Amino acid sequence: xxxxxxxxxxxxxxxxxxxxxxxxxxxxxxxxxxxxxxxxxxxxxxxxxxxxxxxxxxxxxxxxxxxxxxxxxxxxxxxxxxxxxxxxxxxxxxxxxxxxxxxxxxxxxxxxxxxxxxxxxxxxxxxxxxxxxxxxxxxxxxxxxxxxxxxxxxxxxxxxxxxxxxxxxxxxxxx
Numbered sequence: 001x002x003x004x005x006x007x008x009x010x011x012x013x014x015x016x017x018x019x020x021x022x023x024x025x026x027x028x029x030x031x032x033x034x035x036x037x038x039x040x041x042x043x044x045x046x047x048x049x050x051x052x053x054x055x056x057x058x059x060x061x062x063x064x065x066x067x068x069x070x071x072x073x074x075x076x077x078x079x080x081x082x083x084x085x086x087x088x089x090x091x092x093x094x095x096x097x098x099x100x101x102x103x104x105x106x107x108x109x110x111x112x113x114x115x116x117x118x119x120x121x122x123x124x125x126x127x128x129x130x131x132x133x134x135x136x137x138x139x140x141x142x143x144x145x146x147x148x149x150x151x152x153x154x155x156x157x158x159x160x161x162x163x164x165x166x167x168x169x170x171x172x173x174x175x
Contacts, residue, residue, distance in 0.1 A: 012132050021139040025147065028073065030066045033150050045154070048161060056162055063155035070148035077144060081137040088130040095120045095127060 010016075025032070033045070044051070045059065099119055100110055111119060121128045 014135070017132070017136045017139045020136050021143045024140050025143050028070075028144075028147075030069055030147065030151070032147060033154060048157060051161070053165070056158055056165075059158040060155065060162065063151050063158060067148065067151045067155055070144060070151060074141065074144055074148060077137055077141045081134060081141065084130055084134050084137065088127060088134060091124070091127050091130065092120060095124050099123070 044055075048059070051059070096116060099116060103110060110116075121131065
């Protein structure tokens with residue numbers, strides 16, 4: 001009895017892609033915003049409107065820095081995903097030609113688009129792995145993008161308060 005190599009390897013699932021993305025987020029030097037995490041900065045985001053100017057300065061610096069970092073991180077993920085997608089597309093096109101040519105030379109009918117995709121992904125392990133890598137990067141992109149949006153919103157909230165204070169300080173009555 002021979003064991004297939006595939007049966008010895010852990011099976012890939014979409015949940016593994018989600019888990020990998022979660023691990024990726026945990027390893028970033030940027031934490032998800034939660035109720036009490038700003039306590040380490042000795043500021044209270046939940047009471048933002050009553051924050052001192054010094055606390056607002058801390059918030060805007062922190063959120064702006066994290067925001068910039070996450071934008072750079074997203075650019076890196078986008079670049080890597082683009083390269084892997086290009087490699088997959090090129091390999092898939094070559095494999096498609098090869099599978100169709102071999103079938104025609106063997107006197108077999110051409111496969112439908114879906115059948116051809118299945119045949120290629122079963123036959124070419126490297127392409128299957130590349131596609132899985134792309135899926136994992138798409139999940140990471142979405143998760144990092146969500147974290148970036150959180151920091152953008154927090155930055156914007158602090159910025160609005162600074163603007164309101166500046167307007168009232170300059171004698172412009174609001175409301």
